[in-house]
Amino acid sequence: MILNTELNLTLRPMQYPQFFKLYKDSIKNIWTTDELDFSIDFEHLRDKLSPKEAHLIKRLVAFFATADNLVAHNLVLNFYKHLNSPEYRMFLGKQLFDEMLHVETYLLLVDNYLPDPVERSEAFDAYRSIPSVKLKADFCFKYMDSINELDKLDTDEKKKQFLQNLICFAACVEGLFFFGSFAYVYFLRNKGLLPGLAAATNWVFRDETMHIEAAMAAIGVIREEYPHLFDEALKKRTEAMIDEAIEVEMAFCSDALSLGVSGISPTMMKDYLMYCADNRLVQLGYPKKYLTKNPFPFMVLQDVQSLTNFFEKRVTEYQKGFSATKQAVVFDEAF
Amino acid sequence: MGLQDAFFKMGYVFDSPEAKRLSDQISETVYYHALKTSSQIAKKQGAFPAFKDSRYAAGFTQVQLAQDLQPEMPKLNFDWAALAKDIQRDGLRNSLLIAIAPTATIASIVGSYESIEPQISNFFKRETLSGEFLNINRYLIQDLKDLGLWSPTMRAQIIEQEGSIQNIEAIPLEIRAKYRTVWEVSQKTLIDMAATRSAFVDQSQSLNLFLEDPSIGKLSSMYMYAWKQGIKTTYYLRSRAKTKIKKTTVEEPKSYSAEEAVACSLENPETCEACQ
Numbered sequence: 001m002i003l004n005t006e007l008n009l010t011l012r013p014m015q016y017p018q019f020f021k022l023y024k025d026s027i028k029n030i031w032t033t034d035e036l037d038f039s040i041d042f043e044h045l046r047d048k049l050s051p052k053e054a055h056l057i058k059r060l061v062a063f064f065a066t067a068d069n070l071v072a073h074n075l076v077l078n079f080y081k082h083l084n085s086p087e088y089r090m091f092l093g094k095q096l097f098d099e100m101l102h103v104e105t106y107l108l109l110v111d112n113y114l115p116d117p118v119e120r121s122e123a124f125d126a127y128r129s130i131p132s133v134k135l136k137a138d139f140c141f142k143y144m145d146s147i148n149e150l151d152k153l154d155t156d157e158k159k160k161q162f163l164q165n166l167i168c169f170a171a172c173v174e175g176l177f178f179f180g181s182f183a184y185v186y187f188l189r190n191k192g193l194l195p196g197l198a199a200a201t202n203w204v205f206r207d208e209t210m211h212i213e214a215a216m217a218a219i220g221v222i223r224e225e226y227p228h229l230f231d232e233a234l235k236k237r238t239e240a241m242i243d244e245a246i247e248v249e250m251a252f253c254s255d256a257l258s259l260g261v262s263g264i265s266p267t268m269m270k271d272y273l274m275y276c277a278d279n280r281l282v283q284l285g286y287p288k289k290y291l292t293k294n295p296f297p298f299m300v301l302q303d304v305q306s307l308t309n310f311f312e313k314r315v316t317e318y319q320k321g322f323s324a325t326k327q328a329v330v331f332d333e334a335f
Numbered sequence: 336m337g338l339q340d341a342f343f344k345m346g347y348v349f350d351s352p353e354a355k356r357l358s359d360q361i362s363e364t365v366y367y368h369a370l371k372t373s374s375q376i377a378k379k380q381g382a383f384p385a386f387k388d389s390r391y392a393a394g395f396t397q398v399q400l401a402q403d404l405q406p407e408m409p410k411l412n413f414d415w416a417a418l419a420k421d422i423q424r425d426g427l428r429n430s431l432l433i434a435i436a437p438t439a440t441i442a443s444i445v446g447s448y449e450s451i452e453p454q455i456s457n458f459f460k461r462e463t464l465s466g467e468f469l470n471i472n473r474y475l476i477q478d479l480k481d482l483g484l485w486s487p488t489m490r491a492q493i494i495e496q497e498g499s500i501q502n503i504e505a506i507p508l509e510i511r512a513k514y515r516t517v518w519e520v521s522q523k524t525l526i527d528m529a530a531t532r533s534a535f536v537d538q539s540q541s542l543n544l545f546l547e548d549p550s551i552g553k554l555s556s557m558y559m560y561a562w563k564q565g566i567k568t569t570y571y572l573r574s575r576a577k578t579k580i581k582k583t584t585v586e587e588p589k590s591y592s593a594e595e596a597v598a599c600s601l602e603n604p605e606t607c608e609a610c611q
Contacts, residue, residue, distance in 0.1 A: 028577035040464075179583070192466050202580070209581040276583065294584050301467050303494050303582040305456035309439045310571065312464040319548070319577045327551035335522045335546065335557040 001225050002218065003159050004084050005152045011086050016221065019087035022214050026094045028319040029210070031203050033104050035314050038112040038196035045113060048193060052259040057194075059256040060181055061113055062126035062133050064106040067177065070127075070137065072099035074144050074169055082153055082162050083218055091214050098207040105200050112196075132255035135248045136177055143168040143241070160229055163222060167238055170215030171280040172245035174208050179276045180249045180269065183296055184256065187264050190298040195313075202316045205302065216283045223285065235286060242280065246273050268295040336438040337447035339454050343474040348512050349453045350524040358451070358528050359409035359535075362433075366535035367413045369432040370396060374418075374425045382426025391427050394419050401534035405565045409531040435532075435540035437570065443468070450541055451528070453517040455573075456498030475514045479506070491585045517545045518575070522557055530564035541570045549574050 002016070014020060049057065080092050114120045122129065127137035143165050153159045182205050189198035223230050253269045274290035281288055308315040338358060339349070347354040377386075386392055390400065398415045402408055435451055442449045443461050457472040479485040484505060492503055500506050500514055522544050529542045542561075546553055549572065561569055 025577045179581075189467065195464070195466070198467070205580045206576065206578060210578050212581065213578075279583075279586065282586075297584075300494065300584045301460045301469055302580050303458075303584050304469065305459040305498050305575075306462055306467075307455050307459050307470075308462040309464075311439075313462050316462075317576050318574050329555040330552045331556050331559045333550075333552040333556040335553045335560075 002083060002085050002088070002221050003153050003162070003226065005154055006084075008084050009086050014087065016085045016087045018217060019085060019091050019214070022210070022217065023087065023091040023094055026091065026098075026207075026210050029206060030320050031101070031316075033101065033108055035203075035316075036105065036108060036196065036200050037314065038108065038200075041194045041196040042112060044193050050261075052261050053188065053193070055259050056184060056256045056261055057113065057188075058123075059130070059132065059252070060184055061106070061110055062123045062130055063136065063177075063181055063252070065110055065123045066127045066137070067173075068099045068102040068106065070140050071169060071173060072096055072103070074140070074165070075099065078144065078147060078150075078162065078165050079169075079215075082150075083166075085218075085221075088214070088218060095211055095214070098211070102204050102207070105204060109197065109200070130255075132252040135251050139245060139248045140168075140173055156229065159226065160234060163219070163229055163234065164237060164241070166215060166219060166222075167284065168241060168245075170212050170219065171238075171277075171284060172241060174212050174215075175280045176242070176245050176273060176276055177249055178205075178208050180253070180273055183269070183272055183299065184264070186298055186302065187296065190301075191263065199314065199316065202302075202306075206316075212283075219284065230285075238284065238286070239281075239289065242277050246270070246277060249273055271295045336436075336442050336445070336450055338451045339448035340474075343472075343513070346513065349515065349520050355528055355531070356410070359531055360412065362532045362535040363409065363412060366397065366433050366537075367415075367418065369429075370418060370422065370427070373428045373432060374422050376428040377426035380428065383428060383430045385430065386426050389427075389430065391419075391422050394423050396422065397433075397537045398534050401565075405530065405534060406563070407527075407531055409534060431538050433536045434538035435536060437541040437543070443470075450543070451532070452525070452543055453515070453520050455545075456516050456518075457493055457500060457514060458498040472514065475500070475510075478510055478513075482507070482510075494582065495585045497579070518547045522546065523560065526557075526561045526564055526566060529561075529566055533565060533567070539567050542566065542568075543571045543573060544569055545573045547575050548577075 008015075011020075045054070045057070075092060075096055080089060083089070083092070110120050110123050114123060126133040128134060147158075147161050147165050150158055150161060153162055182201050185194070185197055185201045188194050250266065250270055250273070253266050257264065257266055257269075271292040272295055274292040275294045278288040278290050278292070306317045308317065338361075341347075341357065341361075342349055342354050345353075345357070347357065377383075383389075396415060396419050398411070399419060438450045440463070443463070448454050454472060457475050459470050461468045461470055476485055479489060489503075489505070493500060496502060499516055499519065500511050501519060503511070525542065525544060529540055532540065544557065544561075546557070554572075558569070
């Protein structure tokens, strides 16, 4: 059982092969920050961005600067501690590496986008000093703090508390906050702006998708093994939490778009967030609640096969090579 | 450029014998007339300086050379022996005439498919320096419209299926065969097509190969086969990402628990989604 308190290190027989597969798949997606190129963005920031768009970017950078570190923090202190499956812990090891890559990506972004050292340190302090970013951080802390003293999941009450944390980070932090921020990035890309940030986002978004999928799979296993935890109270609390997450993200939106950016409005963002929230609810096994449509047609670019001109841009659609030791050179395989 | 467009327009399946025949005919016609014209210019203005030392002066074009070297020759439609003689007599203005380019950028400007390749997907995004652009297979949409099958649901379904229509039951099988993506065509087809085309290409061709999930076994088999077919060289190998970004423009498929399914089917046997 995945929430057992006795440390489980057994991989044979494998109890959760689905998590092992997630680990293996995610390894094929390894990338590094050497593949990022912010040089064109730099020109855009200097010459092309309107002050309104520049404000939006500053807020996004301030959010990105600390967000992945927060996720990593929770991953180690909560997920790793309590999800007692050695297969899932392997995946978490890779996820932690992903989070560090994202942290490094956004460090590069801060260094490239904010030349002034004072602005740089302000960005890293945003989770305390900029109210709209602080709201998001506080939301995370609220669900992290509640289980700070949680050493052993020996009662149902504690298990529920942990489950709430798991749902919060999968459905709200990675599943809504990040989805919201990525939409701004793709909105700007659609206007031909900041291709470096958009390319970086392609990598990060793909990783985040995997993280959400894995967390949802873990929640699915908990639901199978401990169906009694999924009572009406949990459903109500989850719905309230998602409502709150949308509200917090909308406060961020009002600030980020406070100067008005043509082509995107808080109303559209709200529809989009509700649309994402409905998808998270379905993933959690609950019915949809908001029933809005995705108002951002440009997001379709994320949903289709990508074909990159090699000479112009770095290809992001590929998988990592494989070990030669296991596979033989043969001449009669189908291809 | 645009070989795939020609096949779509003519209703040819990429790996059919008709498609291969057409591909050979196009290449043969282009090479034949390139040589003929170059020879006519040479007659007036003189041959390229090293003509005397070239194989053309000895009575060989690429076609005659290929006859000796290639395991499989295409069917010939022009009088190549006569042309070789004319060239021997009149000379040739250009020492090299034919290369098949990757055409990544111009194909996207013109709005056709790249080079000699099958389509990469029925819905795809081209990433360039100037931005990212959505490309939709307009031939497929027209065919679906003609059949009354084109709708927002169909669009979402194709996106959900990563741009493939192979598992969409509503679409007739012959349409599905016609609009396969490069991931769904055997790479042997591309290699075989390139091999017979080589008889009409005196420089080289940009032959990209595609494996969704490459392995050492598949790669070694594929490249050995290409070498045995007499391919001079191949170009890029494209593969696909192991995991994908979450789709935000199509809806999450709803899953039903066992109890829900049972309960629902008892109550509404006619309309229950879970039981459909």
